[in-house]
Amino acid sequence: MTARSALSAAATQPRPTGMMSRLLSSDMPRSRALSAILIVIVAGLAATPFLFSGSQPLSTAAKICVFIALVASYDLLLGYTGIVSFAHTMFFGIGGYGVAIALERLGPTWISVAIGLAVALVLSAVLAVAIGLLSLRVRAIFFSMITLAVASAAAVLASQMSTVTGGEDGLSFQLPPQLRPAFRLLLEPIFGVTINGRVLAYYLVFFAALAIFLALLRIVNSPFGRVLQAIRENEFRAEALGYRVVAYRTAASVISALAATVAGAMLALWLRYNGPDTTLSFSIMIDILLMVVIGGMGTLYGAVIGATLFVLAQSYLQVLMGAASSGLSGIPFLPDLVHPDRWLLWLGALFIISVYAFPGGIVGYLRKRQSA
């Protein structure tokens, strides 16, 4: 709570000017440590193809980019508007399936990508409006239940309609030629790195995520975004002030759904595959919730930090634990405790500790420390 008051108090200061402030919609990190962390993350993601060799680091970085966009779009709902929806992975999945089905059926061209993405965006918007108008009027808890039911129905539908979606196996497909590993943008390597289709695909994901993030940052700091925060604070009063709460909530749901759809399309393009486990499963929904809470609800920068930490932990915690486990061999009990198979246990422990230690998330903590 204190994090929020600090946020609102600081947000009424005279506006800083300059290009960076324009780009970040006047919503500066407001903490030196946070700024430093963000710069490291963004620079690291931008330079990943040049910093690390091999495909695993690049895949991890691409996943971080996708999840930054996805988690930021979820924060628009949860952190800024106060809507608890469990249907976010449905929109993520629609984006993935849209691109996957189009590329598989219509052939590996950019036109297929455009058609798949366009159809997915329209479908997501229609579903978001429908869910919003039908159920945002009811009490919050019932809304959450309805989204849960709709999301489960979508997951079942995707696995049943196997002729279209590939069922449980999902769909593998070919990418447009420019994104294939064999493609060479330049004949000569830059800084010893060959700019092939894989690197291009990575930068497509990177810039799409960056664009989504900056657009969302603008939206939450717009007059519209301010209304969303007012609705989160006191829905009744927002309505009495003349704001049509249902319309604003529905609009927020649609924007959030569209961003998640693009993120899903990016993930499918990167993986050259889409299936229930990569975009639709409920465990991804839980991951998103954890990333928002760890990073800090209601601060889009929290999405960057939450997604980065979580995906890194997911990818490297097992490796780290494997090393620790073999290092501790000979000692009773301890090697079992840090066995790589227990990684989820430790991730859970990390989560509980971080929620207790940083109730406002990492961003909330850093900002509080700065203002103290």
Next chain:
Amino acid sequence: MEPALETRGLTIRFGGHVAVNDVSCGFAPGTLTAIVGPNGAGKTTYFNLISGQLRASAGQVLVGGQDITTLPASARTRQGLGRAFQLTNLFPQLSALENVRLAVQSRAEAGWSLFRVWNDRRDLIEKAEAVLERVRLADKRNVAPAALSHGDQRKLEVALLIAMEPKVFMFDEPTAGMSVDEVPTVLELINDIKQRGDATVLLVEHKMDVVRSLADRIVVLHNGVLVADGDPAAVIASPIVQEAYLGIEATR
């Protein structure tokens, strides 16, 4: 002259209980009407029916001759009905300035702007600052209501109402729970609104001295029924008021 606000046969039933019963009343532009009555007389319910928090079982609400009975609360606000609430009703974690700025922004119909940064609209911020100045909260602009004193919260509630520039101002016990030295500030604000122009003011109030000094007219509700209506001195003197309202007040 056409009333700024009018209710015709306004009624609401909760099961068998009729909380507001067939209340017909017009409020002329530029007048301040006090609505009095014992606790449970239906004053706040009557307000809720007018501003749209409750839907009437029967009857109509008209603003400037236009029927708004079926409109939701937000649309009624846009028609010029402004309401301050009895229990302070603010955005607890947003700054005082942001609370008022949101009201100004609603009045300016700027809420659907998605791709501008909020502080591009300097005019909205300056207007909000001017309103805070007017209610003497300028020095608390960066404080969130959760950290304000009760009296300051009430002033902020009035500020939100002023910022909406309504045609009809509805105050529901604006001085309730205030310390004695804070009451005059709020009364001055209401008097100021009354003096400033053709605003129509409805005031639910318990304190008889307040009513006597501010009101042009008094309407008495008792068990949801309008039992007296007229000039303050005459209404206060009438037997029905002495019995129904002042009698109860006097024994408390």
